[in-house]
Amino acid sequence: MEGRIDLAHQAPFRLGALEVRPALRQLARDDGSEEVLEPRVMQVLVALARADGAIVSRDDLTRSCWEGRVVGEDAINRVISRLRRAAEGIGQGAFRIETITKVGYRLLREGQTGTPAPAPDSPLAQARAEAHRLRLDRRAMLAGSGLAAVSVGGGLLAWRHFGAVSGPAGEQKPPADIAPLMIQAQMAMTQGTVEGGNQAIGLLRRVVTLRPDYADGWGLLALSYSAAAVGRPQQYEADMRARAAEARRRALALDPANAYARAADGLGRPVLGNWLAAERGLRTSLSSHPGNDMLVSSLAGLMINVGRCTEAASLIDGIWKRVPPNPGLAYTHVQTLWAAGRLDEADKAMDDAVALFSTHFAVWFTRFYLLMYTGRVREAIALGENRGARPTGIPEWNFEQVLIVARAMLSRAPRDIDAAVAASLEGARRGAGFAENGMQFLSALGQVDKAFAVADAYYFARGFDPGELRFSTEQGTYTRRNARRTHMLFLPSTAAMRADPRFAKLAQEIGLERYWRESGTVPDYRRG
Template sequence: MLTTSDLPAQNDFSIGDLKISPSRRLVEGPAGKHNVEPIFMRVFLRLLAAEGQVVTRRELFEECWGGASVGDDSLNRAIAGVRQIARAVGSTAIELETIPRTGYVLRRNITEAGPHGPGAPMEEAAAAALDCWRIGLPVADLDAIRALDRALAEEPGDARGWGLKALLLRKAVEYAKPDQSAELLQACEAAIRRALSINPAQSDALSARAGVMPMFGDWKAARGRLLGVLELDPGHVPARHDLAMLEMMTGRPSAARPIIAELIEADPLAATFYYKRMYHLWNFGEVEELERVAMRALQLWPRHPGIWLARYWTLLFTGRGGQALRLVDDERMRPPLPQPMVDLLHGVAAVQERPVSDEECERLAERASAMVARGPAIAVAALMALLSLGDTRRALDLAYAYYLGRGSAATPIWTGPEDARVSDQFRRITQFLFLPCAQDLRALPEFAGLCRDLGFSAYWEATGLTPDFCDEARRLPARRDGQSAA
């Protein structure tokens, strides 16, 4: 069910000459702009998501009103509002058909020229593709890919268009449903080949080729691929971003930090950089700057899942459990999360706010451990929860289950209905092992074995790189208040 509070997290998109901004509840077309009521936008998005299939009246009642007791007049008014979405701005890009006694079908008319339609400048579709990448939401943006397809139908020799399509398809491979992944991977490979056949140095295609293989466990090869892209194009933003992610995932936030800082300085409205910046500031105990960056990020993207979770964890682990508790309990500003994850986040934040018994902490730790098999995002939340409770032994066991599938339960590869959709969660992220909250975990003798099994030890030896936690000059802060232990 898509609620009104979910709208701010939705990407802007276009259909022909019709531009739709769910977050602002605004549509634009040849005749101007039109504000859309929240329920009209929700019904419109539900009909659009059906991809030309019939949506029954019952489905609309259940999924747009949550099964609440509303009459036919409410639905009829919403349908009239959906019809007005395109009509009010002079667009014919969509058509809503009534199926008598059944429901409705929303069809796209894409034969007309428009900003993303045939004959449109490639720059418009390219800008939409880059905006999708910059926002960094955990979704496969098929509308942006279709917009590029329409532009490429008119300009099939545009290497950058094919490269951007490959870049978006690479993201789609990561976040699409399992039954779509193989097909999207084939399409990504085809777009890469097409771009490079036109321009062998096309940076977006090279970056997509470097990143379509998961970094996890392939650290040295992934680094080599990214450095190869940057050797040809030192300023390429997606490749620089991915290199920063690789540095974070292999225990070198000191190397990632300046990259992300430079990217934010060059593009201060790209959401995908901000939560990485928040983790970097936490790493180095710069709590005042962390607060400033977090507040700015939440003002701009209040329900972005990556930003919201970075805010929650940095509050929790810098001694501000009360603020973390208020954040998780504010349903209006919380991104869509499964209830078991919400309950866990509430529980570990509440521990900092009131005295709890050893038995209560034990029950909470057991609940966290049991979440390992629910999905990747919940498994990461459970790992962090155990670290907040000081239960490093269970955290180590959960790490083996999440990363390597060992133990009595293993984390599934793909997200499911019980899991959350969170940026950067679906390819076994390891950067949390190197945050300040994991210092006691790193102090366990068995942590060296985990590093060996994850391929870190071989990577560090082969590259001559030293992780920050082994370098006294870059020792991570130890205290919960975020200040340096030194």
Template sequence: MIDLARSSDFALGPIAVRPSSRELVGAAGAVMVEPKVMRVLIALSQADGRVVPRDDLVNSCWDGRIVGDDAVNRVIGKLRRVAEEVGGGAFRIETVARTGHRLICEQPKIPAAVAEALPAAHQRRIRLPVVICAAVLLVICTFAWFYADRPKTPAAVVHQGLPAAVTDLETRGLASMFENAPDRTAEGVDYLRQATVLAPRAAPVWGSLAMSYVLSLGWAPPEERAAVVARVRSAANRALGLDPREARSAAALVSVQPTFGQWSSKDAALGAASSRAYPDFGPLAYQRVQFLMATGQNRAALAAMRPIIATSPLVPWVRAAYIDLVAANGRLEDADRAAEEAGRIWPRDRLIWFTRFDLAMFNGQPEKALALAADRSGWPKQTSADEIELAVKTAKALQSRGDDTARLLQTLVTVAPHGQVEAERAIRAAAALGRPDLALAVARRLLTHRLLANPRRTVIPYIGLPANTEVPTATLFLSPAISLAPQPGFLDLMRDVGLVAYWHHARPPDFCFDEPLRTLCRRAGM
């Protein structure tokens, strides 16, 4: 894997290439490129005009991960645009059919020291109108999520005084993370690593890197998660060593602390982090919302969510959780409006799409869910046709209540062991279709870790530690699974996972304040 931080500057004709800052600088100005684009340019340049096979490019620029031709073609296309924009014909990329690519330098090379001789204005100027226009929503949400209501602390003043290249890298990195796609997440981490190289004593930048590692956990294979968690802690501790109140680092450390089965410890950790860190910080507040949802306190979660949604309306997982919470608090019309708006902003985001589909399907509007699924061009990214088909079958069963219901339930129970997302969908569907016994059976298997866990995808938005021991419980406190609460065996299951003990010492869940469960909860000591 080409290491940009350790790659030397070089020149392509009159163009200075600076791998560590990912800049190409020429007489017409400068442009900053994505990490993979710079890696591919380096790999082609090192070949000295020879053809570089695609497999070699993948090994050195994608770390050997399996990527399709589209991914390579996209990067080659970006390189060609850069060659035209700042290269002025100094170099070009040639594709050799069924073989690979090569870089052809049209002008004589000059020493790499040209980078030092170029005008300072060229070194500072980065022309990105197309990128800025295309990503304006992500930039807005990045600043809303990470910078809104930031107090004028010493750390904030230091952050504001950083070079433009550092703040640009940080903003690009966080915006990439918010696209919720594996390649863009990896690029976001690369951007933020580069930012820490350029600003090694900026606590907020290290905090941003720690949060980027947290967000990348959702895409990490099980065997790599421990290493990613170690990176979270390393970056967060580096930030806290520079500024003990740095809020992103506090949020990152809390997010990788176990929740399931350790409810009181997580609650205490959230309280300690909130009291220690700078106030009014979105990611730390969202950790509290997640915890409240996981412990069945959706009324308090909605109250805690309101200031977050007001300052950070363009973060997809915040919007998805808000929709679920509004619906859980009985405000279905408001939830519908919020879901429609989210669909206009993120029509193919997986989390938003399924939040909209499930909201309609499980709240008396299966025909609306089916209409959403009928548009194949609008299907969510990172989703298989089989998963959509099973969701459609569930909606049709809820619509017709016909003879196919039994077959569907058998299918759902069969696929439930495949992972958490499948189990959560089976629980909700069985509860909605009048089979609480099946729903509770799947829930017990899920919560007692007797599934082939694949926790990278969950029904409810979850930012934090996706270890096999972490089982999101929020699904059980949303419609229609909340209907299981009065069923025999539900409180026994909650007792087995430690929630009854937590509720006894902290605050009972919402269902304990409503009849007929008030008496049942009182008998259970809540």
């Protein structure tokens, strides 16, 4: 590996239709579109590209891009994540970054499949041998990813109804040569992040290249593209949907009953207001496949979005007992227990989540909010002020924003509350995820009028429009207007909104009243 990469002296090079200009930190397509990368991200891209398909270890990257300094895995992971977003975004598949477990990374250009047969003692070959010995359990790999969207931190919203994927009993396990790739792809989905989605797409594209006759590979790829269509910037939606449709067509041609392809088809429908049709479809499917955790977790996600939190928590309890934990499942378990009024159990589940995934961004924020909204504000503030324990990749001002709210809840001083209200309203204008949080902040602070004003903006773009970007551009997650979330309307943090006569009107406009009437059900908060 060559020495330190000095961007000023690196010549431009091409990756398919993409020109990379290191000195300017630019990625430029032939159609004239451009994107500027952070210096470190461009350095890593140069390091991987000049390796010409060879594996670049983490040590190699720290020497050439971090001047040999000791850096944590999170720092490298953030850079790789940013490159993968660029590859799927402006790159449009011109290149991809492959992770070689416990070894490093390599850059593969479009159409390049890498070495088809690894050495017998390589990590990939060992993984394949292990996969050959062990049955691939889709339930264990994916349960929980479907509920990433209902959690405070966000995630890939498209997994709301069709996330935790497991095929019907008796399905054929993957061939040994692609089993490790399927495992990695499914584990990537459980992250509930754009990075996880990008990894899954890249891995599944490799699966169908190696095994074009494997229906589940095409089905999962269709599901991943469908998720990307509603969870990425709008300019990529049409392309992602076209790719999803083609992958779905290939899967159904091989297996007309393929569960993944059928789930992907469901993602093409608007989420908001279509809860009853989704519930009926899920319950019909569960009557045929009662042990399918994709269907169970999807139903749980739907239940919390229509205010049936007790049922949602019960459904997640069952999954939690059956499968190994992952971040999406862990923080969703906490939130559904809290929403169902089972605070002691939520605290215990939170301890478990922190022990396993302490710096996962959604686990961290779930913990912060659980403390703040349940009378343990001092603990929440102490958590927020502990910089060493914060998740990475979150802007400093984001932490300060939630700390302003927590301090106001602690002091209840008019000056502090005014500052918290201003921060919440400013945040609501920054993005859809901040608007969801803003409703909860303002309601908990007793500012119910302003909480309803944010709800009007979030659901109907009245007063202002929060847009579709959820949080920061670095996180890169989006919430389409026809996929606005409703779970936060039923959390303890918004109790003051539900107690207000205006809540019935809001529920009517969103379509919740119609759902409750036509389904013959009553949300938990009306049960007394």
